[in-house]
Amino acid sequence: MACYMFDALTIRYDRIVRKEDVDKVNPPKFDKSNDMAELTHLNEASVVHNLATRYMADMIYTYSGLFLVAVNPYCSLPIYNREYISMYKNKSRDVASPHIYAITDQAFRNMLEMHENQSILVTGESGAGKTENTKKVIQYLAAVTTPTHATGELGRIEQQILQANPILEAFGNSQTVRNNNSSRFGKFIKIGFSRSGQISGAYINWYLLEKSRVVTQSPLERNYHIFYQLLCGAPASLREKFLLDGKVGDYAYLKNGQRTIPGVSDADEFNNLTSAFTIMGFSEQEQTDLLRVIAIILHIGNLEVGAERSSWQAKLLQYVQVEKLCHAMGVPVDAFTKALLRPRVKAGRDWVDQSRTQAQVQFSLHALAKTLYERGFAYLVNRINDVLERDSASTMFIGVLDIAGFEIFETNSFEQLCINYTNEKLQQFFNHHMFVLEQDEYARENIDWQFIDFGHDLQPTIDLIEKSNPIGIFSCLDEDCVMPRATDKSFTEKLHSLWDKKSDKYKPSLLKLGFRLKHYAAEVDYSTEGWLEKNTDPLNENITQLLSLSDQPHIAQLFADDAEGTLTARKKKGLFRTVAQRHKEQLTSLMTQLNSTHPHFVRCILPNHEKRPRKMDNVLVLDQLRCNGVLEGIRIARTGFPNRLSFAEFRQRYEILVTHGGGARGTPLARATATGYVDGQRACSLILDALNLDKSAYRVGITKVFFRAGVLAELEERREKLVRTVITLIQSRARGYLQRRYANKRLHRAEAVQVIARNIKASQTDNPWWKLYVKMQPLLIAQRETVQSMARDGEYRKVVVQLADAETEARKVSERARKLEAEMKKVQETLESERALAIDQQEILRRTQTREADLEEQLAVTLEDLDMLEAQCEELLDAKRKADKEVEMWRGELENGARIMGRLEGEKSTMDKRIEALEADLRTKEDKEGKIHGEMEQL
């Protein structure tokens, strides 16, 4: 890390580096600096060094320009108690050391002062401390806004918001290698406030629940906490009701992973969950319903599926287990078995029973378990929202986003693409907020500013993922999900053909099936195996329809959209979304909300992988700082002017600092105003001159004044001091005036009493009527007061009744208004998402139509070719036929010739034989002749 240069000749070192490659060290005065943007030498080594030295001194929070960096302490620190809350309440950021409370307080004050919604974005790796910091934000807001916090008791809504956490954690958290209480979903918690700054409600949006964990976990991890809590902590009567008679190790969906977490009692956690449910106002029936879903999933996991011996068809091996499951689900056994093993499916226009293989049935069961869990979770969050979002008086909100940071694993799949895409968008949001807005504003205000391109250009990668034209990864996947014969392979090849060599952010991967994407943080290889299935989440419709008729109302409600032929089913068909579409929509809605807020950024850092306190792995930390944009954030914050005020605001707030003094001739501003009109720009310049600030510490724009970091804090301090003096002066004058008036009044009263007494004494002492009057008067007053008081009581009672009626009416009206508002919001959201989907679909339709037109053209050409080829074929066939005939004829001739040849051969051989016989005869005759000759000669 940061190191000094040594003379390579005099000191032997293992590694020699060039001078220019060495980062400079900051002077000791900058040790453990609160804000890293203030470091004189701003380099990676100094930043990590600063974080590390602070961390070792238990200072886990550090500012870094716009960011608050939070390093996980992995131990409990006494920095979240009541004193700390008071220490940060109503204080500006620079007054106390960096803390999540300071950021929260800043957001709270911004909201109240500027009437602008706020957001706090907490991101980081798994285990870095996002959820812990999110909880601290909510705790702080609950503590500072609750009217009775002085007694240590929170209001009901504050308690309920805090108690939503244990419920969400039981159902949405799990033990992983990185984190014993890892949130397996992202959330955006919006805390609503009334105009007076009281918490008036809350609303939770959730993202990307890791549902695959329900059916499989790695051996070192666990399923969601609730499974273990139900089995270890629920009363025996409840487990009996769900027919759960086994231990953790007896359930297929639990037995292959870890079973306990060191130092955590699942039974105690179940009790905490139950009390959280009670505080949230969940009835016993609702709690049973939620837990029933968990029991059903455990039963599904234990269903054993085999294959018929004589065929490949699947069969269920244990009837008892099926019975248990169907009892828990509230559906008939036969109907379920049939729906699972031989569902009715559409084949062309007909419906047929289709036998399923063992693997297919196993797949349907896993899909059912995952869907049940996800729908149960969605229902749970909706119910929590029903409880928390109860007041239409919320006029502003502070939203806290707790979402997983960038992920690069050994194998990265569809889930990683979704989370990395989310982070790409969030990083772009930050870049946009910090770089683009800043620089746009400098340009608009005509500020002397040298443009530096700090931001990564993230748009090409985002387009590559989300755009529908040219077709991006998500759209391409959606398109292939509706293509009849598409496979993961054809999808990957299509992606390559669309993007390879056309975008420098995309490359085919070295993996068998996959691609490589260049993100702002790193290049990531994605394996595309199973993407078509992951994107469509296919379910056995026979089973979901059956579940919509369950005699357990909660289960039937979870599957109401799947009911056969119902209006909702038809509606659902219109609303069907792929996973990619759903995520894109959710993210668009999140970004719209974030864009309407003033954001605050918290970056959580994982110090080491061993969960050890006071140990920092510098390389690991540096990697995270680079990935989450902290390093670039520091640079721009230092070089720019992060604080700004409009002229009017600036004058209103700081003119006071210069209107005092100036002697008999007044201040320069007073003198200028006295001689005529002074515009805002000139007035501000005059004030700034009078303030004696360093010229480089500020810039005066066209409508605003800009300050470098830290300058406003100094002005605020000066102003506070002055205001305190002025107020003390006013108070002392007012008190003096009031006391003097009071003293005079008492003096006059005393004099008057004396005068009256003297006069009465003189004239009335002996008058009998006066005596009677004096005796009667108290009785008359008492009588009159009794009558008046009775009348008042009557009035009061009437008013109380009227008030109660009016309050009830007002409550009803506001409840109705809230419901209508919620409905309207939902309808608007649906409309928005429908609109977005329609645009996507139109795009796909347009592409399909273009392709259809191309294909039709190709078809016409092909048909022409076909006609030509058919004609050619016909001619060739004719020629072939003719040739065949000729062949036939020649074959006849040939056979004839062969026959003649055979005959001639025969004749030839006969002749040969005859010639041979004749030759033999001739030879015999010649012999004879020779003999005769010989005999004759002898004779």
Ligand SMILES: Nc1ncnc2c1ncn2[C@@H]1O[C@H](COP(=O)(O)OP(=O)(O)OP(=O)(O)O)[C@@H](O)[C@H]1O
């Ligand atoms: N400020 C803190 N004080 C004490 N302990 C902390 C703090 N922040 C984090 N931890 C410890 O680190 C663990 C992990 O933190 P947390 O659950 O907040 O991480 P995360 O970033 O939300 O992880 P995931 O993404 O897996 O949910 C906590 O259970 C706690 O033990």
